[in-house]
Each structure stands twice: as C-alpha cells, then as structure tokens.
Amino acid sequence: YRQLFEKAEAILREGGCVVVDAVFDRADDRAALAEIAHRLAVPFYGYWLDMDEECLKARILNRCQGDSDATVEVLEKQMARDTGPMEWTKLNPASSSQNLAAQVLKAMKADQPASI
Numbered sequence: 328y329r330q331l332f333e334k335a336e337a338i339l340r341e342g343g344c345v346v347v348d349a350v351f352d353r354a355d356d357r358a359a360l361a362e363i364a365h366r367l368a369v370p371f372y373g374y375w376l377d378m379d380e381e382c383l384k385a386r387i388l389n390r391c392q393g394d395s396d397a398t399v400e401v402l403e404k405q406m407a408r409d410t411g412p413m414e415w416t417k418l419n420p421a422s423s424s425q426n427l428a429a430q431v432l433k434a435m436k437a438d439q440p441a442s443i
Contacts, residue, residue, distance in 0.1 A: 328356050336363050351375070354411035372435055373415030380406050382421060 328349065335345045351357045357373060364371035383406075384399050416434045420427050 375415040376420040377417045
C-alpha cells in the first residue's frame with residue numbers, strides 16, 4: 328500500500344486525479360489515504376464495494392487471468408478481517424460496470440468529500 332500511496336501523492340501533487348483500486352480493509356490504510364488528500368487540500372471520496380462472499384468467490388473462480396492476485400483463500404482471509412468502522416460510501420458492484428459507474432457518479436453528486 329505504501330507504493331500506492333506514494334504514486335497517488337505524486338500524481339496529486341502534479342494536479343492529476345487519482346483512483347486507488349485496492350482492498351482497503353484496514354482502517355489505518357483508509358485513514359492514510361484520506362490524510363494524503365487532506366494534506367494536499369484535494370477532495371477525497373472513499374467507496375467501499377460491498378458484495379456477498381459467495382458472489383465474490385464466483386467472480387474469482389470465473390474470471391480471466393489479470394492483474395489481481397486474489398484467490399479464494401485470499402478472499403476468505405479478507406472476509407474474516409474486521410474492517411473497523413466503515414465511513415466510506417458503500418456501493419453494490421453486483422450489477423454491470425455501467426450501473427456501478429452510475430452509482431459512483433450519483434454518490435459523488437450527493438456526497439461531500441469524505442472527511443478524516
């Protein structure tokens with residue numbers, strides 16, 4: 328996660344926009360990401376994709392090889408972990424990617440950037 332944070336901060340410092348796509352199941356990691364945005368005085372929106380474990384397993388087993396290192400074993404460890412308080416906006420990724428994008432846009436319009 329340190330490398331993700333460093334890349335995100337570098338892009339933000341240059342005036343770019345960043346989407347950090349990872350499993351932020353640890354409250355400290357979520358806070359660290361939000362702190363970068365706060366320190367640089369840029370808006371921060373945190374979204375948690377909330378999906379049933381069985382659906383997630385099916386996606387892992389049926390997907391083509393890609394960048395993700397997730398396996399069913401990794402998923403089970405993540406699902407067993409206590410995420411702590413979830414202050415990010417929860418979204419359901421069970422539908423199409425277009426529907427998920429619409430959910431994000433709707434949430435961004437309705438929400439103020441997340442605070443730390």
